[in-house]
Amino acid sequence: MQSTRQNKICRLIQQDMSDIFLREMKPVLGPSLISVTEVRITPDLSIARIYVSIMPIGGGSPDSIMALIRDNSADLRRRLGLREGKQLRIIPQLEFFIDDTLDYVENINRLLKS
Numbered sequence: 615m616q617s618t619r620q621n622k623i624c625r626l627i628q629q630d631m632s633d634i635f636l637r638e639m640k641p642v643l644g645p646s647l648i649s650v651t652e653v654r655i656t657p658d659l660s661i662a663r664i665y666v667s668i669m670p671i672g673g674g675s676p677d678s679i680m681a682l683i684r685d686n687s688a689d690l691r692r693r694l695g696l697r698e699g700k701q702l703r704i705i706p707q708l709e710f711f712i713d714d715t716l717d718y719v720e721n722i723n724r725l726l727k728s
């Protein structure tokens with residue numbers, strides 16, 4: 615169970631990372647739709663686990679886009695720090711994961727129908 619402070623920081627990081635992906639990272643990541651579905655942060659606020667959903671538009675695979683995101687995680691942390699430097703004392707390390715909950719739900723629905 616996360617504390618109120620953790621929930622506030624998770625929502626703040628989720629909003630800012632969504633905006634960073636939408637506005638600032640288009641030239642780096644190419645034409646793709648990236649949405650931040652969930653953020654979880656450790657109790658000591660040092661590591662943020664960010665779950666993203668990737669829809670490649672102009673070709674490419676979600677795995678290659680995810681590799682680009684992980685390669686640019688230091689730059690993403692810097693951009694987050696520029697936005698949240700006044701509200702957070704320490705900007706957490708960012709870990710990115712592909713969110714596969716929609717695939718899981720689709721698989722459960724398929725199993726229930728058969």
